[in-house]
Amino acid sequence: MELDKKIQILTQGAKYDVSCSSSGVERRGKKGQLGSAAESGICHSFTPDGRCISLLKILMSNNCDYNCAYCINRQSNDVPRATFTPEELVNLTMDFYRRNYIEGLFLSSAVCNNPDHTMERMVAVVRLLRKREGFNGYIHLKGIPGASEELLAQAGQYADRMSMNLELPTKKSLKLLAPQKSTQQITAPMHYLRDKIEESKALRQQFTKAPNFVPAGQTTQMMIGATNDSDYNIMTVSEGMYNAYQMKRVYYSAYIPVVQNNSLLPTTVHAPLLREHRLYQTDWLLRFYGFKTSEILDEAHPNLDLEMDPKCYWALNHLKFFPVEVNRAHISLLLRVPGIGPTSAQRIVKGRRYGKLDYDALKKMGVVLKRAKYFILCDGKFYGGKNTTQAKIRHQLVIEDPVMKKLNPDQLHMSSLFPEVFSSESLYLR
Amino acid sequence: MKVYIYDDTFKGYLTAIFKWFENKDFEDDVCRASLYGGNLINRPIDVFTDEACAARVVKGVLEKLGYEWLDMIHAVFLSELPEADMLGARAMRLGFKYGKSILNDERHEVIQPFLKVARAVKRETHSFLGFVRFSKLDSGIYYASCHPTYNILVLLAPHFADRMGDQSWVIHDTGRGIAAFYNQSDWHINTLNLSEPLLYAEDEMALRNNWRGYFEAVTISERVNLKLQQQKIPKKYWKYFTEDIGVLNQNTIE
Ligand code: SF4
Numbered sequence: 115m116e117l118d119k120k121i122q123i124l125t126q127g128a129k130y131d132v133s134c135s136s137s138g139v140e141r142r143g144k145k146g147q148l149g150s151a152a153e154s155g156i157c158h159s160f161t162p163d164g165r166c167i168s169l170l171k172i173l174m175s176n177n178c179d180y181n182c183a184y185c186i187n188r189q190s191n192d193v194p195r196a197t198f199t200p201e202e203l204v205n206l207t208m209d210f211y212r213r214n215y216i217e218g219l220f221l222s223s224a225v226c227n228n229p230d231h232t233m234e235r236m237v238a239v240v241r242l243l244r245k246r247e248g249f250n251g252y253i254h255l256k257g258i259p260g261a262s263e264e265l266l267a268q269a270g271q272y273a274d275r276m277s278m279n280l281e282l283p284t285k286k287s288l289k290l291l292a293p294q295k296s297t298q299q300i301t302a303p304m305h306y307l308r309d310k311i312e313e314s315k316a317l318r319q320q321f322t323k324a325p326n327f328v329p330a331g332q333t334t335q336m337m338i339g340a341t342n343d344s345d346y347n348i349m350t351v352s353e354g355m356y357n358a359y360q361m362k363r364v365y366y367s368a369y370i371p372v373v374q375n376n377s378l379l380p381t382t383v384h385a386p387l388l389r390e391h392r393l394y395q396t397d398w399l400l401r402f403y404g405f406k407t408s409e410i411l412d413e414a415h416p417n418l419d420l421e422m423d424p425k426c427y428w429a430l431n432h433l434k435f436f437p438v439e440v441n442r443a444h445i446s447l448l449l450r451v452p453g454i455g456p457t458s459a460q461r462i463v464k465g466r467r468y469g470k471l472d473y474d475a476l477k478k479m480g481v482v483l484k485r486a487k488y489f490i491l492c493d494g495k496f497y498g499g500k501n502t503t504q505a506k507i508r509h510q511l512v513i514e515d516p517v518m519k520k521l522n523p524d525q526l527h528m529s530s531l532f533p534e535v536f537s538s539e540s541l542y543l544r
Numbered sequence: 545m546k547v548y549i550y551d552d553t554f555k556g557y558l559t560a561i562f563k564w565f566e567n568k569d570f571e572d573d574v575c576r577a578s579l580y581g582g583n584l585i586n587r588p589i590d591v592f593t594d595e596a597c598a599a600r601v602v603k604g605v606l607e608k609l610g611y612e613w614l615d616m617i618h619a620v621f622l623s624e625l626p627e628a629d630m631l632g633a634r635a636m637r638l639g640f641k642y643g644k645s646i647l648n649d650e651r652h653e654v655i656q657p658f659l660k661v662a663r664a665v666k667r668e669t670h671s672f673l674g675f676v677r678f679s680k681l682d683s684g685i686y687y688a689s690c691h692p693t694y695n696i697l698v699l700l701a702p703h704f705a706d707r708m709g710d711q712s713w714v715i716h717d718t719g720r721g722i723a724a725f726y727n728q729s730d731w732h733i734n735t736l737n738l739s740e741p742l743l744y745a746e747d748e749m750a751l752r753n754n755w756r757g758y759f760e761a762v763t764i765s766e767r768v769n770l771k772l773q774q775q776k777i778p779k780k781y782w783k784y785f786t787e788d789i790g791v792l793n794q795n796t797i798e
Contacts, residue, residue, distance in 0.1 A: 118757050125761035143706040146728075150707040157776070158674040159785070161763040162792055164772030168674075171762060209751050210758075212686060212711060213678045214704075215786070248710075370766050385766055464648035475651055 115196055121206070123196040127176040127187050128222055130367060131279070131335065136168040136217035136252045138330030138362055139274050148211065149218070149250030151274060151330075156217050169220035169254060170210055174198055174236055178224035182281075182292040183378050184340045184369060187224045197226070200239045207243060211251050218252030218274075219243070229260035229299075237265060240272040252330075259299040263306050270310055275330040275362070278303050283351040287341040290378060307332050308359045331362035338393060339386035340369035340379055344416035349396055349407040356400065366393045388420050391517060396424045402456050403449045421512045426452045429489055430508055436489040437496060440476065441466050452511070453486030473497055484514045547573040549580050550591045557621055558598035560591040561633055565601075570637065574629045605636065609644040616647075619665040620658060622695045631658045668692055669699045675777070676700065676715060677786045678708075679752075680745040685712045687742060690784050691719035700724065701731045752786050759787040768792065 137155030157166035175197035176187040186193060207219045221239060226232050236255060243249040255273040257266060270276060278300050282288045285297045307328060314327035334355055336348060348366070355361040368385035396418065399405040403425070410428050411418070419427045429436065429452050438447050440462055448459040461479040465471060473492050477483055488498040488507045498507070512518055548563050550556035560574045573586070582588060605614045617632045635658040638646050649655050678686035686708065697717050701724040704713060709728065716723040716736055723736035774790060782789045 118754060121754055121757050122761045125758055129762045129764055143709045146710050148708065148710050150703075152673070156670070156674045159759065159787060159789075160773045160776040161759065162770055162773055163764050163767035164769040164776065165764075165767075166776070167759070167762065170758070172758075206754065209747075210755060212708065213680070213751070213755070213786070214674075214676050214688070214708075215755050217674075370764070387767070461648075461650055464645075465650055468649045468651075478651055478656070 117202065117206075119194075120196045120198060120202070121172070123194050124173040124176055124198060125171070127193075127224070128171050128173045128220075130186075130370060131171065131220075131222060131256075131365075135333075135363065136254075139252070141250060144248070144250055147248040147250055148208070151217070151250070151252045158214065158216055168217045169252065170207055170216045170218070171220040172198075172203070172222075174203070174221060174223035174232070174239065175226050176224045177226050179227060180225050180292070180294045182295070184281075184291055184337060200235065200242055203239050204242045204247060207251075208247055208249065211249070216251075218254070220254040220256075222256035223258065225258060225294075229258040230262050230265060233258045233261035233265040233269065237269050237272070240269065244272045254330075257303050257307070259295045259303070261303065263303075266303055266306055267310065270307065270327045271325060273328055275333065276307055276328050277333045277335065278307075279335045280351070280355075281335070281337055282341060283336055283343045283348045284341075287343055291340065304332065304334070304359050311360070331360065333363040333365065334359075334361055335365040335367055337369050338366050338390050344411075345389075345393065345396070345418045346407070346411040346413065346416035348393060349400075349411055352397060353400060353407045364397060366390050366397070388517065389418070392418045392420055392424060399425055399428075404446055421518055422508070422515050423452070423517075425450075426485060426511045426515070430504060430511070433504060437491045437498075438489065439491045439494070441470055441493055451486050451489045453482035453484065453489075455480075485511060545571055545573065545586055547575050547580065547586045547588050548591045549575055549577050549588050551593055552576045552578050553593060554618060554621055555595065555598040556591065556593040557629065557632070558601040559594045560629075561636065562594075562597040562601050563589075563591055564633060565637075574633050576629060579624075579626055579629075604640075609636075609639045613639060613644060613647070616658070616662040619662040619669075619699075622699070623661045623665050624695050625661060627657070628661060631661060634658075665694045665696065665699075668694050669696045671781075672696060672700055673703055675781055675784070676704070677784060678713060679742070679786075680748050682743040682745050684745070685714060687714045687716065688784075689716045689718050691717060691780075693780070695720060697722060697724045697733055701726070701733070705731045756787050 135155050136151070137153065139151045140153035141151040143150040155168060157168055159167040161167060176193070177195045177197055178185075178187045178189050181188045181190055203221070210216045211218070219240075221236055223232050223236055240253050240255060243253065253273045254275040254277065255269050257269070257276050257278040259278065280300060281292060281295070288295060288297055310327050311331060314324065317324040318326070336351070338348070352364045355364050368387045368390035369380075370385040371379070396410060399410070400407065405428070410424055418424055429450065435450070438451060440448065445459050445463050448454050448462060449456065454462070458480040462471065462476070462481075465475065465479060470493050473483070473495075476486070476492065483497070488502060488510070546567070546569070548560040550560040557574070557576065564572060564574050580588065602614065605617065617636065620628050620632045631654065634654045638652070638654060646652070647655060647659070650659065672690065672692055676688045676690055678688045681687050695717075697715060700715060704715065705726050708726070712728055713726050714723050714736070721735055721737050722733055724731055724733050770790060770792070777785075777789050779790070
């Protein structure tokens with residue numbers, strides 16, 4: 115088979131994995147060798163869907179022996195199959211890298227024969243890249259559920275980041291849709307990787323030359339909307355992932371109906387992109403704003419309000435905390451105000467040392483006043499209008515929501531909506 | 545009113561700044577030669593670049609204000625905007641007077657535009673770390689052409705010298721007619737205007753096709769959003785890409 119054809123097949127099989135970040139590790143180049151890694155990640159291009167291309171995200175093979183109901187590569191699906199030789203992948207990565215098309219490689223694979231066989235071939239590729247080619251660029255390696263610890267240990271020496279995908283938030287859903295995988299097979303490697311990562315970190319504090327192990331940490335991904343799991347289920351699992359496994363990121367991927375006529379799966383035509391977007395915003399609140407899932411969702415309110423971002427949703431339900439005086443409030447409180455983000459909160463705290471901040475000053479600092487004005491006082495003054503009620507504020511917040519604004523009924527399914535999540539790395543670049 | 549005119553180099557700029565401070569008349573201007581227009585009230589003074597003066601300014605900035613400041617002053621200088629020379633000078637003067645944390649005063653009439661320009665230059669530099677596209681020439685040298693808004697070659701070169709350490713490369717700023725050259729050990733910047741078409745390596749076209757194929761295949765058609773793509777890659781950069789930006793290929797939409 116022609117190389118071009120293989121690239122096409124094995125890229126299309128990999129593209130639904132949404133993580134493409136190349137961040138989390140800073141590594142200078144080595145003399146006479148190729149490659150380095152940038153802490154904040156670098157985007158090399160943006161696809162017509164607006165997502166950042168940073169890594170060559172590709173499958174080793176799509177020749178799968180499993181039959182996960184939601185997956186285009188499942189055994190029973192009639193799609194063209196292809197498999198790269200390690201040599202082909204090594205050359206492709208090097209040639210793309212030399213032209214500055216990519217930051218590195220994100221290698222994944224369908225399960226060929228069995229997990230260990232698959233993992234072994236993947237490890238062979240990264241070993242060649244690192245050992246023979248002296249490649250110092252970024253490598254993200256997917257772990258295959260059920261792969262042995264020995265192979266994970268080898269993989270971890272070469273990879274900057276590894277990921278085991280949860281796929282679905284509950285055991286029940288996994289059993290239903292991916293009967294050949296078990297939660298155990300997914301979490302055991304996570305566990306193992308976490309321990310090895312910590313061990314290597316500790317060692318490196320004593321001996322700077324101690325070998326690295328997955329220095330950019332591990333990530334995972336869940337699919338949204340293929341089952342009836344609630345947002346509360348999903349976010350609770352995410353929170354657990356961050357706490358128990360020190361995940362760097364949890365990714366959410368709206369289930370795109372690649373499979374038709376399966377009674378197990380929803381018959382939607384459109385991917386639940388709006389919901390995916392709201393989950394990312396919630397995830398953001400957990401990681402950068404000091405929120406806990408239980409503050410936003412619970413058994414009685416298991417799903418997010420799709421019409422506004424989760425921070426507005428929370429604030430609206432906790433009006434008793436507001437309004438807060440921007441000239442005095444502690445930064446943790448500022449971060450709870452809709453329309454104030456980590457950067458603008460920092461700017462407020464620093465800026466108010468030079469004198470009282472008024473409404474105008476907040477604007478210059480990047481506060482989104484359309485949202486914030488209902489929740490703040492500037493030097494004692496309230497700008498949210500007279501006789502504000504919860505219902506009125508809600509109405510305004512929905513109208514002003516950047517996503518809802520762009521939304522008209524015909525567009526509900528269109529992906530023109532939620533872009534920010536894909537470029538989330540760059541939000542922190544100034 | 546005097547105008548200190550320098551030779552468009554960063555060292556020249558620092559020398560001019562040195563004179564400006566030394567003379568203590570802060571109504572005076574500092575201006576690079578290429579931007580100087582001249583008029584009746586101005587009295588132009590040619591500044592000759594002086595390593596020692598420049599070094600003293602650098603030392604002062606590093607000691608009193610820190611590396612971040614020097615970095616920003618340099619970035620603003622590279623913007624080549626008409627207001628850049630004075631923004632840097634005034635910001636520095638404020639820094640020396642009120643201390644380095646004056647940078648936090650984002651509302652200040654000098655600090656605000658100073659930060660804005662510095663950030664714009666840094667943002668463009670960061671984008672170009674990703675957007676530069678090399679092609680392999682017949683000679684084995686990797687060549688990239690680009691035309692950044694700001695004069696950022698000097699910020700790009702160290703990154704690529706570090707990263708593409710084992711290959712010789714040239715990054716050509718076609719708009720300014722200059723290029724960064726790297727020979728697997730050092731880089732320098734010089735003028736470059738090509739008179740003949742480049743001769744590419746044998747496998748170059750095949751590789752570009754591989755890349756275009758990848759680019760099309762990785763797009764998720766259910767999510768197509770060309771507006772967002774354009775927001776991420778401003779139109780003025782498009783023609784320097786290997787892949788096609790701003791269009792949907794038949795394979796993508798099928
Ligand atoms: S193991 Fe399941 S999810 Fe992975 S490629 Fe095979 S069918 Fe798809």
